[in-house]
Amino acid sequence: MNDRTALVTGANKGIGKQIARLLAAEGFVVYVGSRDAERGRRAVEEIGGAARLLVLDVTDPDSVAAAVAEVERPAGADGRGRPAGPGHLDVLVNNAGVSPSLAPPTESDADEFRRTYETNVFGVVTVTNAFLPALRRSPRPRIVNISSGTGSLTWSTGPNPQFAFGNGGGGAYRSSKAALNAITVLYAQTLDEEGFKVNALAPGLRATELNSRAAAGGDPAEAAEGAVRLALLPEDGPNGEFFSWDGTPVPW
Known part of the structure; x- marks a missing residue:
């Protein structure tokens, strides 16, 4: 039987x-x-297959701990006779993200930065560290961090094929994704000898509810294909790298 397991955060939409x-x-x-x-239940019904709801707020340590307990739950532990959780995790996709505004840093207060980093950076650290024991039980653990090309410092400081953001707009969001890129590299280096593959994906502008610009984006399914490629990397695949949705490298 195929017992591969995955967790995707922020997976009820987009x-x-x-x-x-x-x-x-x-x-x-x-x-x-x-x-x-409720939105999670609807998404599970739409996805079908072996999809399971996991109520999870990445900004709430208690919620994260409860989610870990669900994945590692022994059979019948809840008194309802449900099958045990798998106890291991093969793939973690840190997808949950927020973009409160597209304002430059001069027009954003520290609270906006805190709220953005709470999900886009601190939430990733909280979830990743909490699920590390389950990931370490996998023979081929994979972590995919959904970043953004707008978080590339190279593209932000010179000509690039992706976007024109020369006015410093989206300061909180873009800097949070630059920070996410940095911790992607550090996790990749730290976990390399354990066989992990930890990479970041720039999904491109997609038609999601992220912010006002996203409404004009492309098909989210196209970006998802890029994430799944990183989730299924072979043993000789890349580690600690940044890719666009189409598989091309993105400069840090």
Whole structure:
């Protein structure tokens, strides 16, 4: 039997839901991470297959701890006779993200930065560290961090094929993704000898609810395909690198 398992945070809509859908199609038991239980249930019904709801707020340590307990739950531990959780995790996709505004840093206060980093950076650290024991039980652990090309310092300081953001707009969001890129590298270096592959993906502008610009974006499913490629990397695949949705490298 195929007992591969995956967790996608922020998977009740947008790119996250499409990633979960594709992983389920690959035969994974997929935990659909969602802060909102009802929206999560609807996403699970739409995805089908072996999708499972996992109520998860990445900014709440208690919620994260409860999610870990669910994945590692012994059979019947809840008194309802449900099957045990898998106890291991093969793929973690840190997809949950927020973009409160597109304002430059001169027009953003520190609270906006805190709220953005709470999900986009601190939430990734909280979830990743909490699920490390489950990931370490996998023979081929993979972590995919959904970043943004707008977080590339190279593209932000010179000509690039992706966007024109010369006015410093989206300061909180873009800097949070630059920070996410940095911790992607550090996790990759730290976990390399344990066989982990930890990479970042720039999904491109997608039609999601992220911010006002996103409404004009492309199909989220296209970006999801790039994330799944990184989730299924072979043993000789890249580690600690940054890729666009189409598989081309993105400069840090």
